[in-house]
Amino acid sequence: MLNLTPKEVSKRSALRINPLRTCQPVGAMYAALGVHGCLPHSHGSQGCCSYHRTFLTRHFKDPAIASSSSFTEGASVFGGGANLKTAVRNIFDIYDPEIIAVHTTCLSETIGDDLTGYIQDAKITEGKYVVHTNTPSYVGSHITGYANMISGFIKYLSESTGDKNGKLAVFPGFVNPGDMREMKRIMTLMGIPFTMLPDSSGVMDSPMTGTYEMFPRGGTTVAEIIDLGNCQSALALGEMTSEAPAETLEKKCKVPYQTLPLPIGVESTDAFIMALNHFCKEEVPYALEEERGQLLDIMLDSSQYSHEKTAAIFGDPDTVLGITQFVLEMGMIPKYVVTGTPGSTFDKRVTELFEKYQVEGCVVKSASDLFELHQWIKNDPVDVMIGGTYGKAVARAEDIPLVRAGFPIIDRYVHSYLPIVGYKGAMRLIELILTAIMDRQDRDCADEDFEIVM
Amino acid sequence: MxxxxxxxxxxxxxxxxxxxxxxxxxxxxxxESVSGAVSQRACVYCGARVVLNPITDAFHIVHGPIGCASYTWDIRGSLSSGDEGYRNSYSTDLRETDVIFGGEKKLTAAIDEVMARHSPRVIFIYATCIVGVIGDDIDAICRNAEEKYQIRVIPVKSPGFSGTKKTGYKMACNAIMNLITPSILPEKTADVNILGDFNLAGEMWIIKNYLRKIGISVAANITGDARVDDLKNAPAAKLNLVQCAGSMTYLAKQMEETFAIPFIKISFFGVTDTSDSLLRIAYATGDKNVIERAKAFIEEEKNRVIPLLDKYRKNLxxxxxxxxxxxxxxxxxxxxxxxxxxxxxxxxxxxxxxxxxxxxxxxxxxxxxxxxxxxxxxxxxxxxxxxxxxxxxxxxxxxxxxxxxxxxxxxxxxxxKHPLSGYEGTLNFASEINLSMNSPVWEIISQGGMKYV
CATH class of the missing domain: 3.40.50.1980 (Nitrogenase molybdenum iron protein domain)
Structure with missing residues (x-):
């Protein structure tokens, strides 16, 4: 289907082909869904909200509920103040959320809507909240929007009373509910009191109960967000996603933070657990040591199948960085590492990994797209691709196995329920990667090389 | 309640x-929708995009921030029998500086970059919300590009806020008229055009096959599995068949006015509607042979399909x-x-x-x-x-x-995931609703959802 991709790479300055990112508002919507009793609200045209809900529903296979200011010609000329006022009234009247989280769109940003002013003027029911963040679609990516929305919650709500609550604030990064559950499991195992913001588990992976809840049980509560200001310290997982909200919390409430990579693979999970250990100062429970040992056992047992296999890794910056680190630990070569999200930190961090593991001929690029990755692969192929669903067109065209990890995955099931973070998550990831590579070997090898024991 | x-x-x-x-x-x-409602509706751009995107050999450049292109990238399940170019996503990916200084240069450069790699005969340029606000003159850019490359570069003005999804359908219909209007009206050489089938899961192919069997020739599919040459042939048809009335009645009326092609509204969902529609199309040709063949075909298909449907009926x-x-x-x-x-x-x-x-x-x-x-x-x-x-x-x-x-x-x-139109489609539909309603998982759920049983 991508037979239009020419092999010769030529420079493009204006045309984006087959993007590896989308716009800020959808990230803001996902972040807001990770707050309990929260209705995300899109301040712009109706299509934005509809597209974002569809996009999230396709990935999570769960309802993604959000409202829209439903801009018209009039609003685009006179501003969207009246729309927001009506929206806030209607939303509290009918859907009755605890909090409305407004994010802007390219349209409301371009016409210069003053959200702070609008919200001050809006009639907000006693005991309810309205917060906002600015998410112009022409800056950053969905990752930026996700970070901005988290910062928005903190700016509006978090307070420091002077009494520390003894908790660790955790910003999980742009990950699946399954990943958030795994992070929480690890912290609970270590006996750490924490607040995670956002927490989409129990919302975007809510169970079938036979009744529909518009606001499911999961999500960080407003009270917890307010109390974030009293946390002992904070952990920002994923520099390019979580550092900005951690900084916001530090600025507002003087909560010191530490930034770590997403805990994907051995070393990054070690760093996560050491940081937790530093916080609670108790011995790491044997259960986690055991998991680590099991992971190492698996990596060793299977190393002959992963060693020196080449991979193209694409998707969101922190996720891609984490997976890159892990495949390097497995002895693989991350030949092409790309993200659609702009920002030189990504290039810097990935280059550091290339140097650390002394791999040669590997390429990293931020603000790239799948068309470009496809061209590189056409010129010099890889053994496996690791990323989201849209890579499947390239995988098919070039006959390369695709391991689905990251966002969005809109053509498979279950992925959002299970982690790729932590030692358990690494086991899942290594199983996915090995299965892809070894299934391919089984399919392609000559009859005489076909083996029962591998 | x-x-x-x-x-x-x-x-x-x-x-x-x-x-x-x-x-x-x-x-x-x-x-318009009520502000604050969790509407299931989309926008003007969405309406324009779903109608035009199935034109498989055209290039579709979305002029706006990346989201508008990302969200509409190959999600429609609108199949092609040939070109696959429309399944790629092209965007000018407008950034902050473009919003401040205008996106015209970037759009011109994007067209140049498409032309440097490919040789499309038609490019559609979709203007999204902010293009309307920052005031890029996309008409002028399209005109210049047409002159420079001697191809059709057609603006589709679809800022999301400028109406409902239906407005988008109109914008798409205008773009189609812009593409297919010839300088001199051709002879009527084909029987019909099919309007408003987007070939989801291959439904257009089923309908075309029926028409072929009863002896009716199709000039253009608008727009499922459409190619530019076929579309340009549309004025040569004697009759327009309008399937998705919501999006295509507007185009049908324009074609009636401009090309003197009358239209009838038809539907291929369900045995009754499929049979009625085929008969109405046959009668509209006035050709006795066609009418006879249609009657025979309907009879044959009904005899084949109804007993099969009856098997599902007892469950439904x-x-x-x-x-x-x-x-x-x-x-x-x-x-x-x-x-x-x-x-x-x-x-x-x-x-x-x-x-x-x-x-x-x-x-x-x-x-x-x-x-x-x-x-x-x-x-x-x-x-x-x-x-x-x-x-x-x-x-x-x-x-x-x-x-x-x-x-x-x-x-x-x-x-x-399966075609739902025509006689085959009715069978698929019955099978699918039967499967969904009678999945064993409902048994488990009806016994108490999350509770242990």
């Missing part, structure tokens, strides 16, 4: 429900259906189809249905059925639960909602 508890006061006139049906002057529709009869789809015409066809299966339609809603559609719907369903325009999930939930629906037919956003309510589901939108 008492009227008013879960319904916004502004929404009452858009719902026909025994306890709160406004002043009886019919349902309020074709209006008496079940209650809820419908929430984009256009009114499809809703009407679905109600008829459910009637054929012995099912009762208890709730019908559309995103963009017209007054006439709703009047017809009221005649087709029972007195107590709920009818609603531009519904939100809270309303869908409340009415489906109250009416005891067994299955919902809808689109991607409705699927998890239905499942969470413990109601079976069938996608009759972009994510349909």
């Amino acid at each position: 008492k009227c008013g508890n879960e319904i916004l006061p502004e929404r009452i006139e858009s719902i026909r429900y025994s306890q709160c049906s406004g002043d009886g002057s019919g349902i309020k529709c074709e209006s 009869v008496g079940k209650k259906a809820a419908i929430y789809v984009g256009g009114g015409f499809k809703a009407i066809s679905l109600i008829r189809q459910f009637n054929e299966f012995g099912m009762k339609t208890v709730m019908v809603g559309t995103q963009t249905g017209s007054k006439e559609d709703y009047e017809l719907i009221q005649h087709l369903v029972d007195e107590d059925a709920v009818i609603l325009d531009d519904a939100n999930p809270a309303e869908l939930e409340a009415f489906m639960t109250e009416m005891g629906a067994d299955i919902l037919v809808g689109g991607v956003k409705e699927r998890p909602l239905a499942y969470k309510l413990g109601i079976a589901f069938c996608d009759h939108n972009h994510e349909r």
Whole structure:
């Protein structure tokens, strides 16, 4: 289907082909869904909200509920103040959320809507909240929007009373509910009191109960967000996603933070657990040591199948960085590492990994797209691709196995329920990667090389 | 449910429900959504995009920030028998500096970059929300590009806020007219054009095959599996068949005016509608042979399909259906189809249905059925639960909602996995709703959801 991709790479300055990112508002919507009793609200045209809900529903296979200011010609000329006022009234009247989280769109940003002013003027029911963040679609990516929305919650709500609550604030990064559950499991195992913001588990992976809840049980509560200001310290997982909200919390409430990579693979999970250990100062429970040992056992047992296999890794910056680190630990070569999200930190961090593991001929690029990755692969192929669903067109065209990890995955099931973070998550990831590579070997090898024991 | 508890006061006139049906002057529709509602509707750009994107050998450049291109990238399930270029996503990916200084240069450069790699004969340029606001003159850019490259570069003005999805359909129809209007009207060399089938899951191929069998030639498919050359041949047809009336009646009227091609509205959902439509098309040709062949074909297909349908019927009869789809015409066809299966339609809603559609719907369903325009999930939930629906037919956003309510589901939108039109489609539809309603998982759920049994 991508037979239009020419092999010769030529420079493009204006045309984006087959993007590896989308716009800020959808990230803001996902972040807001990770707050309990929260209705995300899109301040712009109706299509934005509809597209974002569809996009999230396709990935999570769960309802993604959000409202829209439903801009018209009039609003685009006179501003969207009246729309927001009506929206806030209607939303509290009918859907009755605890909090409305407004994010802007390219349209409301371009016409210069003053959200702070609008919200001050809006009639907000006693005991309810309205917060906002600015998410112009022409800056950053969905990752930026996700970070901005988290910062928005903190700016509006978090307070420091002077009494520390003894908790660790955790910003999980742009990950699946399954990943958030795994992070929480690890912290609970270590006996750490924490607040995670956002927490989409129990919302975007809510169970079938036979009744529909518009606001499911999961999500960080407003009270917890307010109390974030009293946390002992904070952990920002994923520099390019979580550092900005951690900084916001530090600025507002003087909560010191530490930034770590997403805990994907051995070393990054070690760093996560050491940081937790530093916080609670108790011995790491044997259960986690055991998991680590099991992971190492698996990596060793299977190393002959992963060693020196080449991979193209694409998707969101922190996720891609984490997976890159892990495949390097497995002895693989991350030949092409790309993200659609702009920002030189990504290039810097990935280059550091290339140097650390002394791999040669590997390429990293931020603000790239799948068309470009496809061209590189056409010129010099890889053994496996690791990323989201849209890579499947390239995988098919070039006959390369695709391991689905990251966002969005809109053509498979279950992925959002299970982690790729932590030692358990690494086991899942290594199983996915090995299965892809070894299934391919089984399919392609000559009859005489076909083996029962591998 | 008492009227008013879960319904916004502004929404009452858009719902026909025994306890709160406004002043009886019919349902309020074709209006803008209420601010703050969790609407299932999309925007002008979306309407334009879904209609034009199936033109497979055209290049579709989305002029705007990346999102508009990302969200519409190859999600329609609109199949092609040849070119696959339309399945790629092209965007000018407007950034902050472009918004400040204007995006005209970037758009011109993007067209140049397409032309440097490929040789398209048509490029569509979609203007999104902010292009309307920052005031890029896309008409001029398109004109210049046409001169420079001697190809068609057609602007599609579709800022999201400039109306509803229906406005987008009109913008797309204007773009199609722009493309296909010849300087001199050609001889009428073909029988029909098919308007408003987007070849989801290959449905256009089924219909074309039927027409071929009864001896009717097709000039252009607008726009499922369409190619530029075929489209340009459209003025040579004697009759237009309008399937998706919501999006294509506007084009049909323009073609009637400009090319003197009359149109009839047809539907290929369900045995009755398929058979009626084939007969009407045959009679419209006035050709006795065609009429005879159509009659024979219908007879043959009915004999083949009805016994097969009867096998499903026993599982379906008496079940209650809820419908929430984009256009009114499809809703009407679905109600008829459910009637054929012995099912009762208890709730019908559309995103963009017209007054006439709703009047017809009221005649087709029972007195107590709920009818609603531009519904939100809270309303869908409340009415489906109250009416005891067994299955919902809808689109991607409705699927998890239905499942969470413990109601079976069938996608009759972009994510349909089997063709649902024609006689084959009716069988697929019956099979799919039977599968969904009778999946063993419902047994487990009905015994108490999360509780242990």
